[in-house]
Amino acid sequence: MVSFRSITRVFGVFGEALKNSRLGRPTEYIVGRYIRSLVAINLTALRIILSNVWGFSLLVDGATHGSEGYFDVRVSFELSGTIFNKHLLAISMGNLSHKAVNYAERVLVVLSKLGDDNLLRKRIGITSDGAATMLGCHGGFAKLIEQACGDLGEGSVSVNWCGSHQLNLAVGIFIDALIDLVNFRSILGAEITFTRKFESVRSCIGICPTYANTRWESISECCDFLSSNYEEIMQLHKTKGVTAPSSSWWLILFAIGELVEKIKQCFRSMQYRTVTMKDQYEALEYLVKYFQMKFEEQLEGEDASVSIFKVAKHIGNAALYSSALYNEKIDEIEQHRLENGLSNAITGFITGINEIKIEVKGAITATTSTTQIDIIAMEDMTEFRLLILPYRNRLRRQYGSGVVSCIWKQVRKLRETYEFDSTFKDIVDRSCNRDIVQTWKLVDAKGDYTRLVSFALGLASIPPGTHTVEGDFSSLKGVKSAHRGSLSNYALEGQLQAKQYFELIPLANSVGARSPIEK
Incomplete structure (x- = not known):
């Protein structure tokens, strides 16, 4: 709900890139039409992207501005050795109350439209604030989504309570x-x-x-x-x-x-x-x-x-x-x-x-033992076996039946190379103070550990906090007062989608869209 003046600036950039936008003095209908097109393009890109990952997580939070309720959903995932955190949709709640069942129903509809049951099977984590609506053991949002995933035969879902909260x-x-x-x-x-x-x-x-x-x-x-x-x-x-x-x-x-x-x-x-x-x-x-x-x-x-x-x-x-x-x-x-x-x-x-414990459900090792040093420091391969087994079906569904064996071999190679190759050991030791993505890029410079990197960063992508979701709602600061006529319910979604448009399209094309999405 941002002014037309604000949203017009956003779509000026969008339209210039598409070479087909002449906004002039847009009505709410025109703004809505452009935003629907933008959302459709971005969701198409996200569908392509998520079809190329083995697992993803949801970050969620609800907010009300004036009389308008929103449930903001972001997705976090690993792709090509990098961790991404992208806006999915700020779902308008309409006249529905802010209850877990209403949140869950709308999110499940969005996910099913985006990638049917196959997408839901890939979900490996949920992060929210600590409200009972989100994390309640009986009917909380996370529990309802987890049950839906379990009905498809896929368990091993990590549920996190935002550390910053x-x-x-x-x-x-x-x-x-x-x-x-x-x-x-x-x-x-x-x-x-x-x-x-x-x-x-x-x-x-x-x-x-x-x-x-x-x-x-x-x-x-x-x-x-x-x-x-x-x-x-x-x-x-x-x-x-x-x-x-x-x-x-x-x-x-x-x-x-x-x-x-x-x-x-x-x-x-x-x-x-x-x-x-x-x-x-x-x-x-x-x-x-x-x-x-x-x-x-x-x-x-x-x-x-x-x-x-x-x-x-x-x-x-x-x-x-x-x-x-x-x-x-x-x-x-x-x-x-x-x-x-x-x-x-x-x-x-x-x-x-x-006493702070971020993980409400799920083994802590699943989201802390994700750097090469963590894996090397494991006493034996049994610990890594316990780490990968809960996710083996998701990995096989994405990469084929031999992927778990491939990752196992890459772990053995990593540990042996660290022990016997002093140059490699120096590279690993020097990378410890870098962020996890840069650390793995240095270690996997020759591409010897590609599947291991994908698995480790996939686990690391399970978010520990909801600050990015809360950042989405900061867009509401630009709202005009309620008596002004130039308000649009589309504007929040328009701003959030426009911000990531030029990032999503190249990313989707980089992983092999059947027909490239034109900018």
Whole structure:
């Protein structure tokens, strides 16, 4: 639902490429006709592409804008040694409620039209947020799709709960723990309002970034802005006769500023387009280690053992003004209260991160043991056998009856070459810090491990998060108000499909469309 002006720009590019578009002043009918054509072309390309992969995954999320409900569906897959994440369809829900059965019925219809039962048999993963509608054990979307796949005789489906969503919940609990301590959220909101309310304040220090409960990048920016302008803000409060935050509140703001910056970095590393489950687990592990190294008394053992002494030291040294506030503005009782409160919040956060488990169903090895180092590090071939057996039917259906034996031989060759060829070993070892696609390209430079690469990257393509789906809905930010007449229900789909048109067509043609799709 974006303005015609916006969608016209998109179709200007599309029409120029096709050499047959003269939009002029388009009506909703004209816009709809173009978008239907574009969707048909892109879905044809996706049908060709998905017919050439052994497995694919679904990423899904629902959203409502105004009175219009959408269920956005993306597909993730491996093709020609690369992982792709593409928009399938933003399915309009019409008058239907946002229930799992309605979601499942519409997705199954789309998949059946796109590639009948053969396409559904290729599904190897589902990723969504943690809502009961999506992941409920009894009638959740993932369960319904899994049952439909099982009815066709194909099991072994991985179901993932978005890692970023789980991190978001853990951070929310961490921030909420500071509410009783210093009423953190409420006062933070009041300070943001203060910097925006008065012209004299804005001209002096600028405007504080807005804060959203689920956008931890924004809270990091807020903490940084307020900390950097502490003296000016306190003076402006006095000038305006507005009650300023307490010294205790400022100390907590200074103390968590560095912490939420690390959290922001973790979110960013978990949300690039082709991030794998292994990447997300490594990002979470790095975040936990940072908190442990900074605050724990000992790193051994499963339970967090946060040191009050280390927390007190952090509070007193977090910012330029922390020491003076800590030692001169609050008494010893308040010091202990802040130390214990922040210590409990940090303990809960470390515990929460350690408990994050992205895979709701499916063996964790299926989506973490996907690099050549992982395969080489397996104690014996039994571990790899357990990894490939659940997917053997899908692989054989795509590549022929001998493919499992072929992959098995390539694994043996990989392990033996690594052991006896020092040059190859150096290549493998040096590639460890690269992303998984680049890693396999370096190792398979001669094409000796093509089927193994396809299998490994196919598993790696099972997405650990839904950030790309949520990114699709960001297109709704361009919506005009409801009373404006130039709205189109086609515009969201038009923008999303137009964005990937020039990527899908060459990709479909590269894998041998019977008659090339003309750009």
